[in-house]
Amino acid sequence: MNQDESKPQRTEEPGGGILMGRPFGVPVYVAPSWFLVAALITWVFGDQIERVLPELGAARYLVSLFFAIAFYGSVLVHELAHTLAALRFKLPVRRIQLQFFGGVSEIEKETETPGREFVLAFVGPLLSLILAGLFWLTLYAVEPGTVPGVLLGGLMISNLIVAIFNLLPGLPLDGGRMLRAVVWKITGNAMSGTVAAAWVGRALAVTVLIGLPLLTRTGALGNSTADIGGFTTVTDALLAAILAAIIWTGAGNSLRMARLREHLPELRARSLTRRAIPVESATPLSEALRRANEAGARALVVVDGHGTPTGIVREAAIASVPQHRRPWVAVSALTQDLADGMRVPAELTGQPLLDHLRASPATEYLVVEETGAIYGVLSTADVEKAFVKAMARPSA
Secondary structure, eight states: OOTTTTSOEEOSSTTOOEEEEOGGGOOEEEOTHHHHHHHHHHHHHHHHHHHHOGGGGGGHHHHHHHHHHHHHHHHHHHHHHHHHHHHHTTOOEEEEEEETTEEEEEEOSOOSSHHHHHHHHHHHHHHHHHHHHHHHHHHTTSOTTSHHHHHHHHHHHHHHHHHHHHTSSSTTSHHHHHHHHHHHHHHSOHHHHHHHHHHHHHHHHHHHHHHHHHHHHHTTTSOOGGGOOHHHHHHHHHHHHHHHHHHHHHHHHHHHHHHHHHHGGGOBHHHHOBOEEEEETTSBHHHHHHHHHHHTOOEEEEEOTTSOEEEEEOHHHHHTSOGGGGGGOBGGGGEEEOOTTOEEETTOBHHHHHHHHHHSOOSEEEEEOTTSOEEEEEEHHHHHHHHHHHHHSOOO
């Protein structure tokens, strides 16, 4: 990591947060919501420290802030485990983001087998369990009732909670991805695994919403019921509602993304392409449109004297020319020159097609055969319509 990358920077991606570094070449961002959670952890853990080390006074909040930072360092290790596994399987990782209630590794492609999916999901909780074990072993090297002892004990318990929580079998948690992998392996259908794990995730969200306040109120989590008051009850209910909302939303997003990947192969450049006719740059627009109507074409490609395509007549530009002026306007005035990336192979489908369009944004593209011959013109609007239509259909 070079010196510039080691300094916090604002990300160039909207909503990314603060760029903290690029371990293994993957950018790590801290979302603004992290500061809210860090402040909450500092306040709550500071009150816990006061019970054990009352002599610290206000300094307990500095110790608590250090705990909050160290805890999110553990979360980062958890996410790096997912990232390293993804890179090992040659899956691109867009970024890691530390945010409200944890972190997320944005892996851009799906694993190809249920076995890899299981491993990719399991390594995160495994690292959290290993960290909890290491903090537990380190406790024996420090004196109980001291600042190091309190910090190590807190980190041990927090990493254990992170591991157990993430192992719950519902999407979007790691345990949900493991369940998805198991169902995928049994049924041979990745979508079936996603549906099963997503609905378990939604059931888990309802359970958290109702069960967490009940557990804390009855003392089942080891807390003292004598200390429970109105404020504590409201806080527990709010925490449960936030966790439930995160799980429910994540499960729904997992279903939508799975449906997207399922329907992506239906997006084919060849089937979405409009038939086009070649015209020379000096051709009047009215004459070019007359020829297109006779040929049953919906697009115009400008060619030079040798028949080599040089540009595309933009549909929006045609619509902007009044009918009475079209005989006096040459198509060259409405032409967008062919830039790099605006030639699309006719055989592109699915994700490769979307990647190509995303890499070279434009309103229209020239679709060509392997020989270089003109096949037609692909409109971004047509791709978007096909995408929406495919997403609206129920999954098989």
